[in-house]
Structure formats: C-alpha cells, structure tokens
Amino acid sequence: MARTSDDGKMITLIMPERFDFDTHTDFRKSYKDKPAANQYVIDMKNTTFMDSSALGMLLQLRQRAGGTNSAVRITNADANVMEILGIANFGKMMIID
C-alpha cells in the first residue's frame, strides 16, 4: 500500500476499492513501524466505497502525522467519496484535492 517519497517526509498510500473496516489491518501496517512522515497523501483513485470506520482511520493517521490540517492530503476521490468527506466536513481537518 505504501510508497515513500525520497526524503521520507511525505508518504503516499493507495487505498483499495473498498476502504472500510476490513482495510484496518493493512492500513495501520503501512505506516506503523515507519517513522512518522510530515504529510500522508491518500490516493483514492481505486476507491469506490468508503464507510465511517475509514473516516476514523484517516483521523488516526492525521493524529500520527502531528494533528494539523496539512498532515493528511486526499487525492483522486470520486463523487461518492467526496460526498462522504463532505458530510463529515473533513475538508476542515485535512487537505482534499
């Protein structure tokens, strides 16, 4: 799932088609044992489904990266995913491209 940038300060994670409770283990594994990056980029190009536990995972990741609004950046989200992020107003917690 992970792909690190050259300086290790930005890590990109590509999410699966279903980003839900079952993703939990893989998600945590992809950043747990590495040093915390300054920014995590979450690439949702493959994702068609997301539930509230996914939102929770994003929050946890945000906390790990320092708890600021630029800690997590979400890219390539489709309309469904954008709607979920919109209702939860996550645009106020992280960068959504």
Next chain:
Amino acid sequence: MLVAEADNSDVTAEMSQDIKTLIVEDIKSNRLVLKCILNKLGHRVFEACNGEEAIESFKQVSPDIVLMDIEMPVLNGFEATRKIKALAGDHFIPVIFLTAANDDNIYAKCIESGGDDFLGKPYNQVLLSAKIDAMLRIKAMHDLIHKQKKIVTMHEHVHKQDLEMAANIINKLSRQSHLHVGNIKYCLLPMDLLNGDILLSAIKPSGEQIALLGDFTGHGLPAAIGAMVVYDVFYAMAYKGFPLEIIAQELNSKLYNLLPSDRFMAICLAELDPQSTMLKVWNAGVPDVLIRGKEQGVKARLTSCHVPLGILSSDKFVVETENYNVSMEDRIYIVSDGIIEARNTEGELFGSRRLEECFSQVNDPAELYQDIKSSLFRFRGTAKQTDDITMIEIICDPSLVDREQEASRKQDTDIPMHWRISLEMGTDVLRVTNPLPIILQAVTDIQGLSNHREYLYTILTEMYSNALEHGILGLESSLKQDSDGFTKYYELREQLLGDLHEGQINLELNHIPVVDGGKLTIRMKHSGKGFNHATLLPELKENRAASGRGIPLIRSICDDMRYLGDGSELEVDYRWEQGK
C-alpha cells in the same frame, strides 16, 4: 495439532496403544487373521460375528474404529453401519468395510451406507495399517474441530449475555426520552441487538423542544458505552435549560476525552422555540435535515457544516447554528445515514434522491412519514439490513406538545432572594479552566432564571473574554479584522495563555430583590492595565469600533453598564421580572 505437525511414525506408535478396534466378521478364520494383524499393531481388539452383535458391542465398548464385513447373518454390514453411524452422532467413528468383491457398485454402496473406506481380501497388513492411520488422522482432526466448536459456542453465549445486559441498561436510560409527544414520529431499527444510533428528545424548563440524533462509528459495545455518556449529558443539561451550543460543547468534550481517535459521533441537534416559529439546527455529520411544508417537495435543506463530535478538542470547537423560520404546517425530518445507504438486492443505494422524491410525490404531508418508510422497505426488498436505520419527524405545531406537563419537571425558584457569589481566579485557573458554566449553574440552582440562561451566559462570556484577552493577555481585538487575523489572534491567545505566569480575575455576582423581580449585578475585575474608559465609551455607544463586538453586545442585553476605577473593572446590571 497433534496429527498435523508431529512426525507420522511417532504419532502412530503413540496412538496405537490406545486404539480400540471392533472387528465385525462372521467367518472365524477371517476374524483371527485380522485380530492377529491388529494385535501386532498394538490395538485392543473386540469381536462381533454379525451386524446385531456389532451394534451391541459398539454400545458397550465404544470403539475408536470399526472393521465391517458385508455379508453376515441376522444383520448385514450396510444396515449395521447405518445404525452405528447414527449412534456415533457428532463423534467421528471410522468404518472400514471388508469385502472380497472387486465391484464398483459394492464400493459405492459401502460409502452410501456411511462407510469411510474399504479393504479387499486377502487382508494385507501394510495396506490395512495405512488405511487405519489415515482414518485416525481424520478422526483426530474431527475431534479437535468438535472441541473448538464447543469453546466458540460458549464464548458466543457469554458475549450475547453481555450484549443483552447492555441493551437492558440502555432501554432503562431511554425511558427518560420524550419521544412520545404529540408532534413526534420516529423509528429506530437497529441492525443488531445494540443500536449504534441514538435518538433523544426533551422539553426544556423554558419550553423549547430539543432533539438529538446521533450516529456512532461502529456498532456494539463501544458505541453503546459512548451512547450512555450522551444520554447522561443530554438529559442533565436539557432539563436544566442549557443552551443548545453549550450542550454540544459538553458532549464534544466528553466524547473527545472518552473515545479513541478513530471513533466519533455524527450528530444533529434541533431546537424549536415554545411558539414553534424558530428552528435552530446544528448538523455535524448527518445527512441533510429536510423540511416539508404544505406544498409538495423539499422546502429547505440544512446541510452538515461541522465535523462530528469527539474529533476536535474543546478549544478548537465552535458551534454555529443555522436558524430557520418555520410555520405550523412545517415538518422537520432528521435521518441517520442508514436510510440513505440502504441497498437493494442489486446493490443500488436508496440515496438522498429517492428520499427527496417521497417529498415531491406525497400530496398530504401527514402521509409523508409512512411513505418514506414504505418506500425504503419496498426498495430494499429481501436484501439484508447493513446499518442502523433511524428517522424522526417533528411537526412544528405547538398545540400538539403538552409543554405544561413537561415544564413542571423542574421547579423554578421564582422568588427573588438576597445572595452573593465571589470568585477569585488565579493564574492557574485562567490558564486551564473555563469556570463560567459552573458559575451559571450555581446561579440557576440558587435563583432559577433558566429563561435567562442564554443572556446570562453571553454576558459572562463576553466580560470574561474581554478581561482575559484584552486586560490580562494584552491582545488587540483589531487583529480579528480579517479571517487570517482571526486564526492568528487565537493562536496568539493560546500561546500567551500558555506562557502566563501572573494575572488574576475577580468575579462577583450580587443579587437583590427589586420591585416585581430581581436585579443581578455582575462585576469583573482583572489585574491587567486599565484604560481611559471615559473617552472610549462614546465610540462603543455608536458601535464605531469594528472589533470589540462583545461590549456593545453586553450593553444591549443589560440594563446598565459601567467601567470602574482605572478601567480594569467592568460592572453590569441585569434585571428580570417575575413570570417572564
């Protein structure tokens, strides 16, 4: 475990010592040959010479494995095997048929009657030994699964009991809920035993009807525990007349401290004033709140404008409600996402479009609630329910709500009395706490005044911010001019407050009876620099100062306002009349 990992030969040797084998064979010489082979393998051998004896022997001896001939007097091998397998029940007792015939049909019939394998004559020791080993391996695996199944069933049973107990507690808590009032229709359809959604309603002492719909991440026990906290806080505060914003703040604070970082609660709070003309809504993470009027269609949508509860710390948490004028024919609909995200057998979503279609298609508003439910169930068909489904309809008709009965829950002390509260807040208090809700609570407990709660809280908050931020921290409100400045202001505030090592605020509330009611005098003095209040006041009177919005606000609520001494002391008078 034992069978899969250990070396075969060890296992065989170990197992052979304990194996009880039953030989069912009518010809004595054949029996003897087999007995000989089996004894060499270390088995304990039992014999039967026909099917009926076999069954008796099986009952008495409980063998681990059976070698079964087919052609026998009294009862043949097929019948005997059927009966033995039935007697064995859940346990796996392998039956190996002994047959001379080299006939596929016979072989098939052996398996069909419950046999597990067959051995041809003349009996081959090596082959027999191998087949027995294979059977015993399967048996060991079977026994292991059986044992594990029993453990799992026991755990499931205990878990179910835990959930039932939690559900009972929640039921007791929800009996306080005022969902059974004349203007409310609701449905709570949890996916499991424990609902991850909450639906609460209360009538405040001053007559407002307040409702809460909450949706926790996840289900089961963690959501239920969070729910208990929400019930507690909501009812305690609603029946004491706390403003919606303060209830939201307290709920957020409690959930933020209680829940782990990946858990939160989407919430919608809605409040109707006693005349049901003004709706106040705060939607933080639930689907659009929909309003229907007399006409078909959606009259208004109130969209989620804030992150759910339990995510932001108290200092970053700001509540801004949406206000909407309603009339008696209006109906408010609040749903959790279980309705929007319900799927049918084709995997399609019910969606907000279909929900809003109900609004357009139903002519009589009184039928809309039921129509939404019917549409949803029709759409879902035989597909399984995958989330909790929660919906509430609130009709904005005050005559349907028996407020007298509800309001009498809390007896207000309407008799004005003499009392005084004096509070000195030192540096550590200023740095760490906001004491105002407690002060307000004390005022209410002593003197009632729940109708005036919002005003009093506003006065206290503005005076306190003023004293703390301008007086002690020395912040200039001109910083708050633009949106960037706003953020900078609060960052600076946090920083200065954290570094604060000296400073004090004194608060005094003095209450006396006057004609027809009471007068509350609030005085706040800070230890910072004063200012030339005489010159500043005219500017404030005309509201010319762009920032410093707080002081004119206080001025508009209070009956009188004055600065004392060097300007570091502000005193206001608030009068109230009995019966208002």
